[in-house]
Amino acid sequence: MADQRRIVLIEDDEALGEILALNLREEGYVAVHAKRGAEGLRAAFQEKPDLVILDLIMPGMDGWEVMQRLRELSDVPILILTAKNQLTDRLRGLSQGADDYLCKPFDLSELLLRVKALLR
Numbered sequence: 001m002a003d004q005r006r007i008v009l010i011e012d013d014e015a016l017g018e019i020l021a022l023n024l025r026e027e028g029y030v031a032v033h034a035k036r037g038a039e040g041l042r043a044a045f046q047e048k049p050d051l052v053i054l055d056l057i058m059p060g061m062d063g064w065e066v067m068q069r070l071r072e073l074s075d076v077p078i079l080i081l082t083a084k085n086q087l088t089d090r091l092r093g094l095s096q097g098a099d100d101y102l103c104k105p106f107d108l109s110e111l112l113l114r115v116k117a118l119l120r
Contacts, residue, residue: 005050005119006030010040010066011081012058020053020111027112037061041069049076051118056082056093064096071097077118081106 007029011017017033024031032047034040038061044052052070056063067078077099082089085103093101100114 004028004030006032006047007051007053007115008032008034008040008043008047008049009053010034010037010043010058010063011053011055012036013055023108023112024115027115029115037063037066041066044070044074044076051115052076052078053081053115054078054098056080056084056089064092067093067097079114079118081111 007024009017009021009024009031011020011033012035014035017035021031021033032043034043037058040054054063054066063080063082070076070078078097079100079102080093080098081102081104083104090101099118102111102114
């Protein structure tokens with residue numbers, strides 16, 4: 001079991017976000033799904049998560065800005081989960097504060113193992 005670790009998932013694709021949240025809950029995590037950047041930031045500060053899973057491409061406040069704001073006040077592990085798969089994007093994400101970077105499409109079992117590793 002995951003020891004009731006809290007995860008905030010910031011993903012604007014509603015269907016993907018709900019499926020991921022469901023799978024995280026099935027693994028024993030408390031998963032909160034936010035559909036927009038500002039909503040995700042609020043959830044991160046309210047929930048005090050053990051991990052944030054963050055999409056970069058979102059309307060309004062994008063994932064880059066969310067990560068920057070999170071990093072100003074928190075050292076919570078951040079796993080970027082995005083379709084931005086260019087090397088420059090991956091390097092930018094990791095250099096600006098992400099702890100891991102996984103490109104879409106992805107394998108669910110790999111995502112769950114990365115979550116487990118980040119929470120170790």
